[in-house]
Amino acid sequence: MSVLVYLIPAALLLGGASLAAFMWAMKSGQYEDLDGAGERILFDDAGPLAPKHGETAR
Amino acid sequence: MSCCAPGADINAASGAPSPDELLHAARSLGDGVAQIELSVPAIHCGACIQKLEQALSRLDGVISARVNLSTRRISIRFRQSAPPPIVETLTGLGYPPHLFDEAEGKDRTLAELLRSVAVSGFASGNIMLLSVSVWSGADGATRDLFHWISALIAFPTLLYAGRTFYRSAWQALRAGRMNMDVPIVIGVALAYAMSIYDTLHHGQHAYFDAGVTLLFFLLIGRTFDHLMRDRARSAVLGLARLAPRGAIVLAPDGSRDYRPVNEIETGDRLLIAAGERIPVDARVIGGASDLDCSLVSGESRPQPVGPASTVRAGTLNLTGPLTLEASARATDSFLAEMVRMMEAAEGGRTRYRRIADRVSAFYAPVVHLTALVAFIVWLVMGGDWHQALTIAIAVLIITCPCALGLAVPIVQVVAARRLIERGVMVRDGSAMERLTEIDAVAFDKTGTLTMGQPRLVNAPDIAPDMLLIAAALGGQSRHPLSQAIARHAAAGDAGSDAPPVSFDAVTEVPGFGIEGWRDGSLWRLGRPGWALGQETVDQETVGQATFGQATFGQATFDNDKDAAGAAWFASGSGAMLARDGRECARFAFEDTVRPGAAAAIQALQRTGKSVEILSGDTEAACRDIAGRLDVQQYAAGLLPSGKVARINAMTQAGRKMLMVGDGLNDAPALSAAYASMAPATAADVGRNIADLVFLRDSLEAVPFVIDVSEQAGKLIRQNIALALVYNIIAVPIAFLGLVTPLIAAVAMSGSSILVIANALRLLRSGERSPTAKPDRVPVVGHYPGRYSEGGAT
Known part of the structure; x- marks a missing residue:
């Protein structure tokens, strides 16, 4: 029983962290160009990251 | 070789936005900075990203450029005070840009x-x-x-x-x-x-x-x-963009004055330079030129006009300056009528209720x-x-x-995924529901049943060495006929070890052909009269020579970008290769039937669907193609309104029609039909209005889509x-x-x-069934930018 006291918060925290990570990724435009991201790792001079959310239309 | 060879798609330059349009479409971000989103269908791979981003950021005034490979778009920020030559740069690199036709913000x-x-x-x-x-x-x-x-x-x-x-x-x-x-x-x-x-x-x-x-x-x-889901999309805007904003009006006292298009009155005299669109319906009173009438008839073969010809709003003046007398106001002109027709058709389309609803x-x-x-x-x-x-x-x-x-x-x-694997882009999910009810299919002719691209037909009659010379010369021109010769030779002699033919001092003579020196002889490829030296390059002759009805077999091709070359084939005699004024070879051309057209039509007829051709082209051309493809019904010489009328008549008779078309003149018909498809090579307006867009050349996409x-x-x-x-x-x-x-x-x-x-x-x-190349394809959805796979390789 006492094990629940920290296991449940731990489960919720981990789940919440991954949710937050997904939200952040979406907000920072990482899903905007799925094909391009794969190609860009091959460039020597990495350009700036994708424009921030709200600043550019798709 | 990189897939990004510039100029791979020579046909893509049409409809490039003018600098004015570009500025107009850009969004101001404040501080004198503007941002523009351009659709660039030719983007294929990582190398394209790098090339375009580097080239654009080198331009003065560009703050940043970012390519999106998934949607094939570029987002560019620039200073409004010094608009950089974005369109020219992109076109020069072989990536002609287009403005979005849909005002679609972030979803x-x-x-x-x-x-x-x-x-x-x-x-x-x-x-x-x-x-x-x-x-x-x-x-x-x-x-x-x-x-x-x-x-x-x-x-x-x-x-x-x-x-x-x-x-x-x-x-x-x-x-x-x-x-x-x-x-x-x-x-x-x-x-x-x-x-x-x-x-x-x-x-x-x-x-x-x-x-x-x-x-x-x-x-x-x-x-x-x-x-x-179907986006609120409208092709009306794209069509309206074809209307010029104004024209130079010639006052009775001889003064010239630029007036906005809705202030042009009946009877005004207008000066239209080559390369401009005609603003209102009018009559020619001076000058001679060729007009791109693809908006009216779907045929992009230029039509010669001279004094007393009537011209329609929205057609493009290709070769010479014209003086016109306006015969209708802008709101009563052909283009405005087209826009109204589209609006009516788009309004009627929402009647379909989806199964889920x-x-x-x-x-x-x-x-x-x-x-x-x-x-x-x-x-x-x-x-x-x-x-x-x-x-x-x-x-x-x-x-x-x-x-x-x-x-x-x-x-x-899941169905959209299957379709995109076979090169069909679904723009509206409910179209798949509607397609199951289709019982009649109407095809446009030029550009849909045919490729709209000339093909050399008499190659066996031509001496191989002459063909090689013509191909080497023609390869340096962007004229469709020269390109057709070059293409033919390239396909036929891939493995040949003949030494490459080279020329000195190659010059292209607009309206006539191309010439070059080799071993002390002057070689000319182009209009027969000019190649033989009987005609000289003289502005007056251009006018006269192009005047008169062009009958060029069944050949019709997309030539609206190559304005100057229009006169060459308008004379109707194909092309000639001559050496020092002596004939060496003659070349004849015809339009190619789209691959899979016959099979597609047979498949449709087998499943009991009636097939017909609705074309703006001449009766003879339609009869020929209908005969070759075994289509019983065809209607020739239709105006856009005629196509719509035909579809409405069928609809009233209880038929459900699928319209397959590509031209500007098909746009109203596409929106009036129960379901619609367009090839990726279609005019922007048509591509936007169609429910489905097929990216590969083959017309077999049509029965395949119905099947899926x-x-x-x-x-x-x-x-x-x-x-x-x-x-x-x-x-x-x-x-x-x-x-x-x-x-x-x-x-x-x-x-x-x-x-x-x-x-x-x-x-x-x-x-x-074997699926062809399931390469990088979007899994689901609506990718307005993706339509180039069939076109450029």
Whole structure:
């Protein structure tokens, strides 16, 4: 029983962290160009990251 | 070789936006900085990204440029004070840009739906974790604790992820209507309230997991549905853009004065330079030129005009300056009429009600009534309001249409994936439903049944060495006929080891041909008269030579970019290769039939669909192509309104028509037809209005799409049947009060998984027939930028 006291918060925290990570990724435009991201790792001079959310239309 | 060879797609330069248009379309970001989004279909690979971004950032005034490979778009920021030559740079690199035809901002609804899916997925996972513990025997204080934690997670989730449903239910109720979201909202809200009450009283059952999981499944269905939904798109804007903003008006006293198009009155004299569009319907009073009338007839072969010819608004003046007398105001002109026609057709299109909407309209009241009846029956029989309410909620929850909400969109998403693998882009999910009802198909001729590209036909009669010389010379010109010769030679002699033919001092003479020196002789490829030295390059001769009716076999080709070359083939005698004024070879051309056209038409006729050709071209050209493709019905010389009239007549006779067309003149017909398809090479306007766009050359896409749509239609009906069968089984169980949260959870997930598995069968049925290159393709949805795969390689 006492094990629940920290296991449940731990489960919720981990789940919440991954949710937050997904939200952040979406907000920072990482899903905007799925094909391009794969190609860009091959460039020597990495350009700036994708424009921030709200600043550019798709 | 890189796939990014510049100039690979010589036909793509049409419709490039002018600098004015560009500035107009750019959004100001403040501080004198503007941002423009351009669609660049020629972007293929990583090298394109690098090349374009580097080239653009080197321009003065450009602050940043970012290529999006998935959507094939570039987003450029620049200083408004010094607009950089963006279009010229991109076109020069072989990547002609287009402005978006749809004013489509970021898809906020989709982003919101995705976030809601993520949140409800997180919540349902965690609540389910706790619920499983409860089901497997946790009791007493532990069960209460788990219920309370579930309640804490569920509350914000229901508020956040449920927004879509509350909004839609509220809108429906306010409008006095009923939709599927009303029972969902009532069910979820009641379930939550009831579970809180039970938790307070240390009850055994709480429906927190059911409510949240329900939202999760429904949101998945809603997201798919949103991806497949028809965007509010309008081709009217694209068409309206063809209208010039104004023209130079010649006053009676000889002064010249630029006036906006709606201030031009009947009788005004207008000066139209080469390369400009005609602003209003008018009569030519001076000058001679060739007009690109593709807007009127779909034929991009230039038409010669001279004094007394009438010209229509929106046509493009190609070769020489014209003086016109306006014969109608802008609002009464041909182009305005086209726009009105499109608007009327687009308004009529919304009549189609999707299967999912029809089912839910019938389903929602049934759910409510069943729940209400359950409540009343149990209240009367048992007299316990708490038990009665619990059972009513169980009925609401269990009948809530998880499976139904997924049944249609999941099939459409899977079908869209199959189609995109074969190079067909679905722009509107409901088109697949409509396609299953099609019983007649109308094709445009030029550019749809044919490639709209000239092909050398008399190659066997030409000496091989002459062909090589002509090809080497022609390869340096961008004229369609020269290119056709070069293409032919390249295809025929891929393995030949003949030394490459080289020329000195190659010059292209606009309107006549191309010439070059080799071994001390002057070689000319072009108009026969000019090649033989009988005609000299003289502005007056250009006018006279081009005047007169052009009959050029069946050859028609896309030439509106190559304005200067128009006069050459308008003379109708093909091309000649001459050495020092002596004839060496003659070349004849015809338009190629699109690959798969005959097979496609046969397949359509076999399935009992009537096929006809609606063309703006001449009767003879249509008869020829109809004969070759074995089509009985054709109508030639149709204006855009004629095509629409024909489609409307068929519709009134109870036929459901699929229109396949590419030209500007097909746009109204495309929007009037029950369903529409366009090749990727189509004019922007047509591509935007069509329900489906096929990216590869072959016309076999048409029967394939109908086939997949019919399979999808079958699966949709099966899925709806499955969802209903599930309800027929589940509702009595819920009605009898036997449903626990565990049963509800199993039933809900089970039916959804069943429906998804059934939809995935569509993918398997595709494996039996060989699928061609399933390379990088978007999984689902609406990618307006992706249409170039068939065009440029």
